[in-house]
Amino acid sequence: MGVTKTEIFTEEQNRVADLAKAFAHPARVAILQLLAQKKACVCGDLVDELPLAQATVSQHLKELKRIGIIHGEIDPPRVCYCINETAWEEARQMFGAFFDTVIVGNATCC
Amino acid sequence: MGVTKTEIFTEEQNRVADLAKAFAHPARVAILQLLAQKKACVCGDLVDELPLAQATVSQHLKELKRIGIIHGEIDPPRVCYCINETAWEEARQMFGAFFDTVIVGNATCC
DNA sequence: AATATATATCGTAATATTGCGATATATATA
DNA sequence: TATATATATCGCAATATTACGATATATATT
Numbered sequence: 001m002g003v004t005k006t007e008i009f010t011e012e013q014n015r016v017a018d019l020a021k022a023f024a025h026p027a028r029v030a031i032l033q034l035l036a037q038k039k040a041c042v043c044g045d046l047v048d049e050l051p052l053a054q055a056t057v058s059q060h061l062k063e064l065k066r067i068g069i070i071h072g073e074i075d076p077p078r079v080c081y082c083i084n085e086t087a088w089e090e091a092r093q094m095f096g097a098f099f100d101t102v103i104v105g106n107a108t109c110c
Numbered sequence: 111m112g113v114t115k116t117e118i119f120t121e122e123q124n125r126v127a128d129l130a131k132a133f134a135h136p137a138r139v140a141i142l143q144l145l146a147q148k149k150a151c152v153c154g155d156l157v158d159e160l161p162l163a164q165a166t167v168s169q170h171l172k173e174l175k176r177i178g179i180i181h182g183e184i185d186p187p188r189v190c191y192c193i194n195e196t197a198w199e200e201a202r203q204m205f206g207a208f209f210d211t212v213i214v215g216n217a218t219c220c
Numbered sequence: 221a222a223t224a225t226a227t228a229t230c231g232t233a234a235t236a237t238t239g240c241g242a243t244a245t246a247t248a249t250a
Numbered sequence: 251t252a253t254a255t256a257t258a259t260c261g262c263a264a265t266a267t268t269a270c271g272a273t274a275t276a277t278a279t280t
Contacts, residue, residue: 059268074277
């Protein structure tokens, strides 16, 4: 169906999934890397760095904003995008906690 | 198009994106949590724990196997799934490194 | 006011994902 | 050999995602 049954999962599971979506496309990974390293901030610079159409980049930025991992500040006629450090920390915590739940070497069956 | 242009991104960017896909659906998050906490290992137990059809769970397991984050061991007629600890560590490293690339509080524009 | 610049949104096409019932497969047991 | 059990795969329908050209919007500059 392509329609995820979000209502049957916990808030945490849905949030982890949503945050993971920010990283689940190489273009968004590239955008986040550029923003994280402050190599680019202005939308147009991101478009220049990426081999994608302006409309496509804008769409990915919109998705990242929806997730909350970045925010944009209007500086007419430009828009400056930055990592939302609060959400970034939230993601770091969530994934960190997640990875720590595995007891390495504790395999009981396989 | 729904067709990602993987060839224009780096190996690392594509790998991060692929690993993130493992976490980018709440059902897969739930599966990984169950496996990580060893609350379930056998496919049928996962199906019992999740409010999804057996075919759907099997499909998610297949995707997780494709990514490499889990592996399955046949124990006829059952299949025991486990976290692939090597890939798990790879993911932990990759995301950890990624999160560390942000220079917190170093905003130059916004 | 007209124009240029930067970004967002619209519309559309192609492909991917999600979900499930039905069915296939493969092994153990009667 | 027939049957039961567990899992995988097939086929389909609905929805989501990705990508881009065209266009809209919004602000500066001439």
